[in-house]
Amino acid sequence: MASALSRHPMVAGVVGTVVAVLMASLSIATLYQGRQGVLDHAHETSANLVAIISSDLARNVEIYNLSLNAMVEGAQNPAMTALSPALRGQILFDRAISAAYITGAYVLDAHGRVTAASKDVPLLAASFADREYFYAQQRSPSTGLFFSHPFASRLRGTPTIGMSRRVNAPDGSFAGIALLAMNVAYFNSLLDKLNVGAEGSIFIVYQDGTMIARKPFHEDLVGRNVAISPTFSRMVNATSGSYAAISPVDHVRRLYTFSHVPGTPFIAVVAPAEGDVLRQWRERSRVVGALTLLSGMSFVAVSWLLALSLRERARAQEELVRLAGTDALTGLPNRRAFDERMDDEWRRGRRAGTPLSVLFIDVDYFKAYNDTYGHALGDDALATVAHSIATTVRRPGDVPARYGGEEFVVLLPDTPLEGARHIAEAIRQGVQACTIPHRASALGTVTISIGCATASPPGLGGAYGLLAAADQQLYKAKAAGRDCVRPLAHAAAPVVSG
Incomplete structure (x- = not known):
């Protein structure tokens, strides 16, 4: 991994960023699961509260129904008419009332x-035949237990619900009703015991949408029909359930859980506000989110700092490698770099079957130049010669190098002898055109001699055989009077002398 990062340092930044994103995604997913868990727990709590309300209502209604049945049986008994009003009342009305x-x-x-x-x-002399609880029983013998909508009691003026059952004559005809009057305050007292948060709501409603009681209490809502409300329409066709919706009363988004109360026309609903339910979760999420963001950004920053550091280190290493293979005076590759490239190009030429050429260059009478002008000017002269060589050898694959002292070499891959001789001649003329004064030379200026050798691997016994052949040609150029090029073509081993 360290080796891979050193070759591709930016991978560290990318990997760090990906890891940070994955960590943030995992945190977000965890927070979302926590949110869903809070909502599920709220639904469970609401379902328990609904069950408490339904159980209380169903139990009391069952008791009241038993009392009504006893009142109906007593009213339908002919023997009751012979009893005194006081005794008849004791028999008709039990302790439930x-x-x-x-x-x-x-x-x-x-x-x-x-x-x-x-x-x-x-006892009131007025007739109550206009009341809903009366004419509902009068019109149908199969009505059973009937709950009226809230009405104002004529006796007390309080909101009341009438629970009635039909009383039949011996021949089955309508003979009246048994009635229990329930104060609507009962429903409010039942809801007051429960708490669903600051913005939560609990209410009991008829199946036709008529509101009976609500917490928080709204006087104008009692007796109001909410059947057209989108939050109520989902409660009509299901026995129980839960859903989230925005209340049309105060426009608060709530989590509605409802259940039809068995044996009654009532629906009990518990609706905590989503904001109340999620308040603590949101506070925790802000903290966790901020910490996740901070840690993620820190991780990304550290990753990219590491990547940039590795990139600078890689650049420094590349620079060190380049400097290790570069001659400090001339800026050309040194002998070590040349040897490595020559081995590579020899193997490549052997695979491809292409010719490889080498130029061996020596500055003429350079010792005399140093003796005459000094080593400082000698170094300047070598730098000028190197520059001339480098500007003449322009192909990307060609390698000019300083071989040592006043000696230079040029590696020319995929170059036949004629091309190598042409390049060598251009180099010689380029150095000559520099007109570097050299009074210790018979030519008057600094000149070079070049030995040139070409072979198709594995000719000449290897790469160094080719280099030795070029060196031999250099000596021939010097023997011929210097300032000239001596080429040699060879395709077979061993090295051929002079």
Whole structure:
């Protein structure tokens, strides 16, 4: 991994960024799962509260229904008419009517007039045939237990719900009703015991959409029909369930959980506000999100700092390698770099079957130049010669190098003898054109001699055989009077002398 990062340092930054993104994604996914868990827990809690409300309502309604059945049986018994009103009241009305929110118990005849009432309720001469609880029983013998919509009691003026059952004559005809009057405050007291948050809502509603009680209390909502509300429409066709919606009353998004109360026309609904439910989760999420963002950004920053550091280190290493293979005076590759390239090009030429040429260059009378002008000017002269060689050898694959002292070499891959001789001649003329004064030379200026050799690998016994052949040609050029080129073509081993 360290080797791979040293070759591709930017990978460290990319990998660090990817890891940070994955960590952030994992944190976000975890937070989302936590959010869903909070919502699920809220639904479970709401379902438990709904169950408590439904259980309380169903239990009390069952008790009240038993009382109504007893009142109906007593009213339908012919022997009851012979009893005194006090005794008849004791038989008709049991202890159920003493419940805190039962405001009265009555038996009404076929014309809606009260014929019997619980002991603490006065008999009224008025007819109640116009009440919903009366005519619903009058119109249908199969109505059973009936719950009226809230109405204002004529006796007490309080919002009341009437629970009634039909009383039949011996021939099955309508003979009146048994009635229990329930104060709507019972429903409010039931809801007041429960808490669903600052913006939560609990309410009990009829299946036709008529509101009975709500917490928080809104006086204008009691008795109001909310059947057209989009939050109510989902409750009609299902026995129970839960969903999230925005309340049309106060425009708060709530989590609605509902259930139809068995044996009644009521629906109990618990709706905590989503904001209340998620408040603590959001506070934790802000902290976790901020820490995740900070740690992620820090990780990315460290990763890219590491990547940049590795890149600078790689550049420094490349520079060191380049400097290790570069001659400090001339800026050309040194002998070590030349040897490495020559081995590579020899193997490449052997695979491809292409010729390889080498130029061996020596500055004429350079010792005399140093003796005459000094080593400082000698170094300048060598730098000028190197520059001339480098500007003449322009192909990307060609390698000019300083071989040592006043000697230079040029490696020419995929170059036949004629091309190598042409380049060598151009180099010689380029140095000559520099007109570097040299009074110790018979020619008057600095000149070079070049030996040139070409072979197709594995000719000449190897790369160094080719270099030795070029060196031999250099000596021939010097023997011929210097300032000239001596080429040699050879395709077979061993090295051929002079």
